[in-house]
Amino acid sequence: MPPKDRHPNSKKGFLSPVRNFFRRSSSNPSPPVTLPHPAPHKSSSRAEVEIHRPDEASREAELAQSSEEPSVVLQPVSASGAISAAPEPNNPQPELPPADTPAALDPVETTPAITNPIWAGLKTTLQGLRDNSGVFSHLSLAAGILLECFDGVETAARNREDYDDLGQELAALSGSLAELVKAPTPLTKSISSVEIEIKLQTKEIKDRMTRGPTGRFLAAKEDEDDILRRYQRIQSLFRQLQANLSVSAWSITNEHLVNTRLEGLHPVKQATYDSTLSSVVNRRMCTEGTRERVLSDLDEWVDAIEKPAVYWMNGMAGTGKTTIACTFSGRLEGKEKLAASFFCTRTTADCRDVSRIIPTIAYQLARYSIPFQSALYEILGKEPDAGSKNTQKQFERLLRDPLQKVKDAMPDNLVVVIDALDECDDHGGVEEMLDILFQYAPAIPLKILVTSRPEPEIHKRMTAYSQSHSAVHLHDIESSLVQADISLYLKEGLASLSVSPTQISQLVDQSGSLFIYAATLVRYIKSGSNPKSRLASVLSMTPEATRRHAQIDALYTAVLTYKTGHLALASKTDTLLKMLEEFLSERLLFWAEVLSLKRDVPTGVETLLKAKRWLNKTGPTASELVVLLEDARNFVTGFASSPASQSTPHIYISCLPFCPRSSSVYKNYWKRTRGLLQLEGSLMGRREGAALATWNVGSDVNSVAWSPDGTKVAVGCGDHTVRILNAHNGMPLFEPLKGHTDDVLSVAFSPDGKLVASGSADRTIRVWNAHNGTPVSDPFEGHTDYVVSVSFSPDGMYIVSGSSDGTIRIWNASDGTLFKGPLEGHTSFVNSVAFSPDGTLIASASYDCTVRLWNLQDGTPVASPFQGHTHYVYSVAFTPDGTRLVSGSGDYTICMWNISDGSLVTSPFRGHTNQVLSVAVSPDGTRVASSSSDRTVRVWSIDDGTLAAGPFVGHTERIYSVAYSTDGTRVISGSYDRTVRVWNVRDGLSIPFAPFENHITQLTSVSLPGSGTRILSNSDDRTIWAWDISHGQVVASPLPVEQAIHLNTVHSLPTGSHIAFSTPDCRLQVMDLTTDSLLADTLPGHTGSITSSVYSADGSLLVTGSADRTIRIWDLQRAILAAGPFRGHHGKVTSVGISPDSLRVVSCSGAYEDKTIRIWNVANALRNIAPLHNPSTDPSSTHSQTHAFEGWGLQDDGWVTNSSSELLFWIPLDLATIHAWPSPHAEFIITKDGVLHILQQELRLGDQWSRCYVSD
DSSP states (O other): OOOOOSSOOOOSSSSHHHHHHHHHHHHSOOOOEEEEOSSOOOOOSSOOSSOOOOOHHHHHHHHHTOOSOOEEEEOOOOTTOOOOSSOOTTOOOOOOOOTTSGGGSOTTOOSOOOOOHHHHHHHHHHHHHHHSOTTOHHHHHHHHHHHHHHHHHHHHTTTOTTHHHHHHHHHHHHHHHHHHTTSOOOOOHHHHHHHHHHHHHHHHHHHHHTTSTTSSSOOSHHHHHHHHHHHHHHHHHHHHHHHHHHTHHHHHHTHHHHHHHHHTTOOOGGGSTTSHHHHHTTOOOOOTTSSHHHHHHHHHHHHOTTSOSEEEEEOOTTSOHHHHHHHHHHHHHHTTOEEEEEEOOTTSSGGGOGGGHHHHHHHHHHHHOHHHHHHHHHHHHHOTTGGGSOHHHHHIIIIIHHHHHHGGGSOSSOEEEEEOGGGOSOHHHHHHHHHHHHHHGGGSSOEEEEEEOOOHHHHHHHHHTGGGEEEEEGGGSOHHHHHHHHHHHHHHHTGGGTOOHHHHHHHHHHHTTOHHHHHHHHHHHHTSSOHHHHHHHHHTOOOOTTSTTHHHHHHHHHHHHHHHHHHHHSOOOHHHHHHHHHIIIIIHHHHHHHHHHTTOHHHHHHHHHHHHHHHHHTSOOOHHHHHHHHHHHHHHHHHHTSGGGGSTTHIIIIIGGGSOTTSHHHHHHGGGBOSSOOEESHHHHHGGGSOSEEEEOSSOEEEEEEOTTSSEEEEEETTSOEEEEETTTOOBSSSOBOOOSSOEEEEEEOTTSSEEEEEETTSEEEEEETTTOOBOSOOEEOOSSOEEEEEEOTTSSEEEEEETTSOEEEEETTTOOEEEEEEOOOSSOEEEEEEOTTSSEEEEEETTSEEEEEETTTOOBSSSOEEOOSSOEEEEEEOTTSSEEEEEETTSEEEEEETTTOOBSSSOEEOOSSOEEEEEEOTTSSEEEEEETTSEEEEEETTTOOEEEEEEEOOSSOEEEEEEOTTSSEEEEEETTSEEEEEEOOTTOOOOOOTTHHHHTTEEEEEOOTTTTEEEEEETTSOEEEEEOTTSSOEEEEOOGGGOOOOOOOOBOTTSOEEEEEOTTSOEEEEETTTTEESSSOBOOOSSOEEEEEEOTTSSEEEEEETTSEEEEEETTTTEEEEEEEEOOSSOOOEEEEOTTSSEEEEEEOTTTTOEEEEEESSOOSBOOOOOOOTTSOTTOOOOHHHHHSOOEEOTTSEEEOTTOOEEEEOOHHHHTTTOOOOTTEEEEEETTEEEEEOOOBOOOGGGGGGGBOOO
């Protein structure tokens, strides 16, 4: 920005400084300003005053001889004030009318005639400017004001030196403008800005002129000096306006070509402060009367020439940075001083891309100023790709260079606003941007406001340039001032609710200094149908005062807790359904982030469950929305129940990559990510039927029950305890319930969910308070052997129990007194008992292979025993309509019985390969779930016994118990393997059969013959399989026996001249058999004995597998480790192979180890892993990329860690238990259950996780 003389030297007389100013202008002209023409255009038919162009014929001839694009060269203003389009030394000045001609006189003036012809001419040109300015209303008004003051200035200036210079200068400029404004001209913001400034200067002159006693003469010497400076300022502004108007015709003529080039910058049009996106992200203006001090400081910075060109407004989250920046942008635009704005936001990819900021600013500036537009147009003609260059070249080509060409035509004090710079993805790019701003800002006629959080990379740069910018720290502003503003905001925002001053004061106290709290509070309260109820819920919050951000945490808790409560009260409308669909498709993961940060993910599961109930109870709903909701609930359940929920980033890092591919969550969100694990193969297909959650309770699980409201799960354990778990994440609600002295074999909830009954091998029944775990009565005693099963009556009055003593007893639930019994009839253990839905009947199943029915009131048998099973009957359940019974038996079948006559409704359900230990009927009565000693859960159609879903595989021991959720979409299972698992039992879900399980579990060796794209494996099952990996996937097929070859791990070169072996200390040694000499020193590396080795085809490399579970590749010529160690096996490596081109290695860990084959890509690995943070230790700790990449291993809980024990990502247990986990260089993993293909990619782990998400 050119310097301005705020204190001109004192000269003799009023006009002496004016004379010297203009002499400097003419004697030291500034360089010409070049404005390009895309193509020649016709000259105007009107007479042009002071804007001279070559005649059209000579111009066209000149163009025909030149390959350069035509341009208009703005020459410096001469002593006469004219700007020429091309240099003409003998350019004549306009003739000014004599003083005594009519044109020189203002017809409405009655003051004495002006005797000087130059001043008379000036008056005439000002009159013309006033009367003919058309759309330029500010210019017309300014000319009128100058005319009002004209006589006073002219009289005061008589007989002063260089009187004619001033008049001639102003007359020439006024005449030129009077002609230019007649042409069709786009009224740009730049022109408006100059107009407004001219008007302000003329008003100041008028004010000064009227301060004297006569009202027309100057009052003091300082007034005289001030008026002089203002006339000089008007002269400069006339020049700026003249420069803008002179190229307006060019802009109109070439509008299409200009737009094409400008659009080629690919500006982010949603980045402006007032774009449509601003409504989407709830961007707002400051409430009237708030943040006045900050806004006043910004206004002062804009107007003060001596202030630095960069202003940094920073503050912690919620302090109101964006709101202030938005308000300031609006105020600047009202003054036509806003050159450009770029409001960064993580909501859209373009608005968080730092590389798009400068092109967007250049685009907006070109829309603001025609001279800048023309200069930028010329540059883009020469460098059309300037917008895609690096940040420095962008700034130089798109801002610095064009601004330097037209700086004299640009209005003063223009401002560019860049908001929320910290929300850009590329932190390095942000630092570079700041460096460039500070380097170039002093040399361009712009001021730049930057707002951000004080993030490390930004704070570091701002500190380095602390002398080059102004700054305000919003979080350091006196809290009383901030709270006064918050109070004003709340009063206005909640005015419709008649909130009392006391309530406002309480809300202000809760808000502290965080405007985001107050804003969120207002939106929450006013968004529902009962705002007063919401206000009351917020006022009732009492968060801990000592917690950082405790108030905002409490507010979010309130919003998240009551959200679906209000939905449940609403009727189902198209608007609500559309909002729900948009939320699930667009914002689910962001919501999960908030829940995770609040450590309240289970609330999310409950919220989605309530939303589903709302959908179901209000009539039919589009199936697509039901699927969206169910998939969202499954995803959040999986996250809530996994160790990955320790850390918010693992929503993306650990959960999304393993989400079933059929899930709408995966389909909607995966396309918006990058830098995450990319996994394919049949094992990912099997994830469709994998458990949603696996909860390790630490003891054998004998029985499980789901509470009626779906929020709790009761577990009967082999360690003599009952556990009550949160059904949404599996976490214990309180300590295990202790009282039994032997295994708890059965648990059941009361119909109202307030009580839990438990039966134990200690021969007693106990009843517990389900909300706090306390006993509600003494133990129920009477059975003489194990109590194997308990159940509540539908009204909750009674508890029925079945025992190994062969009897059934009915107890009063309130006090444990015996109501009926013992009921005798079974000839062996009673394994299961159940009440009918109407509470009149009791069913029992027994080791005597029968099912019996009993009358509740008198305890008598209702019918003869139901006979049909050929082995023990372990479980029995009624259908919801009470007309049928379902039973599961040791004969591997499930039977369906008619209550009325004990006949079989259909043939037994067959499919399990071992004893059926538990059955449960879905709430709608259409499905039967079963669990078995074959370690599977299956779901059957109740009508015909066909398999509807499953088998569901995951448990590693027999499954004793299953139970349905209240909505029928899920089943929980409890197993001897100490886990409770949650299954999505949607129809059609199943886990694909693995046809090569027998082969893999008996592996002996592997090799990579031929082209290296086909792996051969040998097994003790006497088969050889070929695995084709040539097309990026594994195609498996067994070879005919007659083609079988004997595979063996080769320890010697093909010539047999060398042999490799392991020394006692696990070092590698190679011996030349022809000389019996050692080829080199022993090679250290392995920490276990070398169990397998193979040479490369050329003999230069040796691959070794070890009992330390690693594979290493050795360069024998240089006696060094060439690659590795490759980690991933969970048992010793029993065989290795290498491809002929040495680019792939295959290894297996055989029959008694981890039973997997791994194919390693030697050349490529998972690269560029950023520094990581460990959610289980210090969140701020970071380590180098090298450490992040070293020593990966799989923990028992599914976490993959590096050598620094940092948690990289979490693997679901269905994959972790079969050792199918990604590790560096692993390309394929073949297990007994299927194949996992790991695509090579860059991973955005650790501190880079936030960059893994990109918007559409």
